Amino acid sequence: MLLLHLTFIFTNLISIVFGTSVTPSESSSSSVNPPASVPSGFVTTRGNQFVLNEKPFAFVGANSYWLPLLTSQDDVDATLKSMHDAGVKVLRTWGFNAINGSELAGALQSGVTYYQVWNSSQWELNDGPQGLQRLDQVISTAEKYDIKLIVAFTNNWVGYGGAELYINWIAGAGNTHDVFFTNPQIIKSYQSYVQTIVNRYKSSPTIFAWELMNEARCLGDLPAGPNCVASKPTLTTWYRQQSDFVRSLDPHHMITTGGEGHFNWTKPATYWFNGTLFSDYNFNGQAGEDFERDLALPNIDFGTYHLYPQTWYPQLDFPGSNFTVQQWGLEWITDHANAAARVGKPLILEEFGVTGLQNKTAIYPTWVNHAIQTQHAIFPWQFGQLGLKEDGGNRLIKYADALIDGASPNDGFAIYPNQTAVFNIFTNAAKVQARRSQ
Numbered sequence: 001m002l003l004l005h006l007t008f009i010f011t012n013l014i015s016i017v018f019g020t021s022v023t024p025s026e027s028s029s030s031s032v033n034p035p036a037s038v039p040s041g042f043v044t045t046r047g048n049q050f051v052l053n054e055k056p057f058a059f060v061g062a063n064s065y066w067l068p069l070l071t072s073q074d075d076v077d078a079t080l081k082s083m084h085d086a087g088v089k090v091l092r093t094w095g096f097n098a099i100n101g102s103e104l105a106g107a108l109q110s111g112v113t114y115y116q117v118w119n120s121s122q123w124e125l126n127d128g129p130q131g132l133q134r135l136d137q138v139i140s141t142a143e144k145y146d147i148k149l150i151v152a153f154t155n156n157w158v159g160y161g162g163a164e165l166y167i168n169w170i171a172g173a174g175n176t177h178d179v180f181f182t183n184p185q186i187i188k189s190y191q192s193y194v195q196t197i198v199n200r201y202k203s204s205p206t207i208f209a210w211e212l213m214n215e216a217r218c219l220g221d222l223p224a225g226p227n228c229v230a231s232k233p234t235l236t237t238w239y240r241q242q243s244d245f246v247r248s249l250d251p252h253h254m255i256t257t258g259g260e261g262h263f264n265w266t267k268p269a270t271y272w273f274n275g276t277l278f279s280d281y282n283f284n285g286q287a288g289e290d291f292e293r294d295l296a297l298p299n300i301d302f303g304t305y306h307l308y309p310q311t312w313y314p315q316l317d318f319p320g321s322n323f324t325v326q327q328w329g330l331e332w333i334t335d336h337a338n339a340a341a342r343v344g345k346p347l348i349l350e351e352f353g354v355t356g357l358q359n360k361t362a363i364y365p366t367w368v369n370h371a372i373q374t375q376h377a378i379f380p381w382q383f384g385q386l387g388l389k390e391d392g393g394n395r396l397i398k399y400a401d402a403l404i405d406g407a408s409p410n411d412g413f414a415i416y417p418n419q420t421a422v423f424n425i426f427t428n429a430a431k432v433q434a435r436r437s438q
C-alpha cells in the first residue's frame, strides 16, 4: 500500500469481472527453477510450493516497513517476538530509505533512519548506526525469532525515497515516471544500491527473497509517459534485466517482482459505470505489468500480488454498483491462483487490506480461507504492535507515520493484537499453514 495513489484512483473504476473467462496473455511454460541445491536453511521452490530443508513451507507473513525506522532495539525485539508468538514466519520490509540532501540536517537532528542521501552529484551510502545498521538489527533479531525476510530494493511511490528521487536527481525534473525503468544512469544507480544490499546479506539464510520494487507501475507519483503503455513490455524488460542482475550476484536467494499483480489479458474485463463502458485498468495492461508473463521470467521465482478494492474502486459505493469488496477480492484471488498454476510457480498474496474493524472482521475470513485453500502464503497489510516504548511511546517518524501511545503506525489497515477477532484470523491461519509444513 502506499501513500499518494490519488492520480490513479480516477482511471481505475468498477470492475465487473465475475464469470469472465481467463485469457492468458501468452501461453507460458514453467521456466528455469532456482538451483536445486541451496545452502541449508535457504528457502527455495518446487513447482507451486516453497520448500525449506526439503519440506513444504506454507506460512502466514507480516508486513512492517516501519521496523527499521525504530530507534529502540527493545522495541524491535518486542515486535519480532509478538510476530513470532502470532505464528508469523516471514516478514516483508523495505530495504530502501533515501533522502534528499536538503533533508539531511533534519534527519541527523531527529534521528530518522536513512540509507542513502543525494549529495548533489550522487548517492552517498549510510551504513552507520542511523543507516544500514538498523536493517542489520532487524535482520539479526528476526533470525533470533526464526523469522525470514522479504527485502524490497526500492519503491514505485515517493514514500521513503523511491523511484521519483532517482528520476528527479539523475534524469532531472520534468521527466515521466517510467523513465526510471529505461534511463541507463538510473538503472546503474539502482543496481549499485542493489549490489550493496545483496552483498551485505547474501550468505544469510534469514533472507527469504529479494524484491525488485514495491508495486512497480508505468505511473508513480509522477505520471506515465507515452512509452510505457499496454502495448510496450517496458516493465517486463526491466524485471528481466534486474532479476538476471540479482541472480548474477546471488545464486541462492529467491527473487520476486513485488508487483501488484495487474494482468494484461487479450480480452480484458470491462464494466459499465454511470453510462460509460470502461476497460479495467487491473486487467488491460495499462499499469505496465503483465502478471503471467513476468512470473514466467527465468529468474523470477514466485509471484506477488496486492488487493485493495476499496481504494482501487471507490465507485463501489456508487448507487447501483452490483458487486462488493468481498466478492471482487475472491475473484482476484482465483485469477492469480489460476495464473500461477499455469506458470507452475508459488504465489504470495503479499498485501491486502480494507479499512474499518467491521469490514476487516467480515471480509478477511473469506479472503484468507480462499487464499489458503488455493495454496497461497498471505501477508496482511499491516502488522500492528502495541506497547512500543521509545520516546515514551509517542514519536512522529516521517510523513504521517507516528507512534501514538505505544501503538505502531496506523494507515487504517493496521491489525493490533488487542483486536482479537481480526488478529485471531491470522494466528489461526498460521496454525493451518504450520500443519502443512511438515
Ligand SMILES: *[C@@H]1O[C@H](CO)[C@@H](O)[C@H](O)[C@H]1NC(C)=O
Pocket (backbone or CB within 6 Å): 099, 100, 158, 160, 161, 165, 168
Ligand atoms: C525531496 O524528497 C521528497 C520526497 O521524500 C520529494 O517529494 C521532494 O520533491 C524532494 N525534493 C527535491 C528538491 O527533489
Ligand SMILES: *[C@@H]1O[C@H](CO)[C@@H](O)[C@H](O)[C@H]1NC(C)=O
Pocket (backbone or CB within 6 Å): 119, 120, 121, 122, 123, 124
Ligand atoms: C558525493 O559523494 C561522492 C561519493 O561519496 C563523493 O565522491 C563526492 O565528492 C561527493 N560530492 C559532494 C558534492 O559532496
Ligand SMILES: *[C@@H]1O[C@H](CO)[C@@H](O)[C@H](O)[C@H]1NC(C)=O
Pocket (backbone or CB within 6 Å): 274, 275
Ligand atoms: C455521471 O454522468 C453524468 C453525465 O455525464 C455526469 O454529470 C456525472 O458527473 C457522472 N457522475 C460520476 C460519479 O462520474
Ligand SMILES: *[C@@H]1O[C@H](CO)[C@@H](O)[C@H](O)[C@H]1NC(C)=O
Pocket (backbone or CB within 6 Å): 025, 026, 229, 230, 231, 232, 233, 234, 236, 264, 285, 286, 288, 289, 290
Ligand atoms: C500485453 O500483451 C501484448 C500481447 O501479448 C504485448 O504485446 C504487450 O507488450 C503486453 N503489455 C505489457 C504491458 O506487458
Ligand SMILES: *[C@@H]1O[C@H](CO)[C@@H](O)[C@H](O)[C@H]1NC(C)=O
Pocket (backbone or CB within 6 Å): 016, 018, 019, 272, 322, 323
Ligand atoms: C453486474 O452487472 C453487469 C451488467 O449487467 C453484469 O455483466 C455482471 O455480471 C454483474 N455482476 C454481478 C456480480 O452481478
Ligand SMILES: *[C@@H]1O[C@H](CO)[C@@H](O)[C@H](O)[C@H]1NC(C)=O
Pocket (backbone or CB within 6 Å): 310, 316, 317, 325, 355, 356, 357, 359
Ligand atoms: C467499510 O467498507 C465500505 C465499502 O467499501 C466503506 O464504504 C466504508 O467506509 C468502510 N468502513 C470503514 C469504517 O472504513
Ligand SMILES: *[C@@H]1O[C@H](CO)[C@@H](O)[C@H](O)[C@H]1NC(C)=O
Pocket (backbone or CB within 6 Å): 386, 405, 407, 416, 418, 419
Ligand atoms: C487497541 O489498540 C489501539 C491502538 O492503541 C486502540 O486505538 C484501540 O482502541 C484498541 N482496541 C481495543 C479493542 O482495545
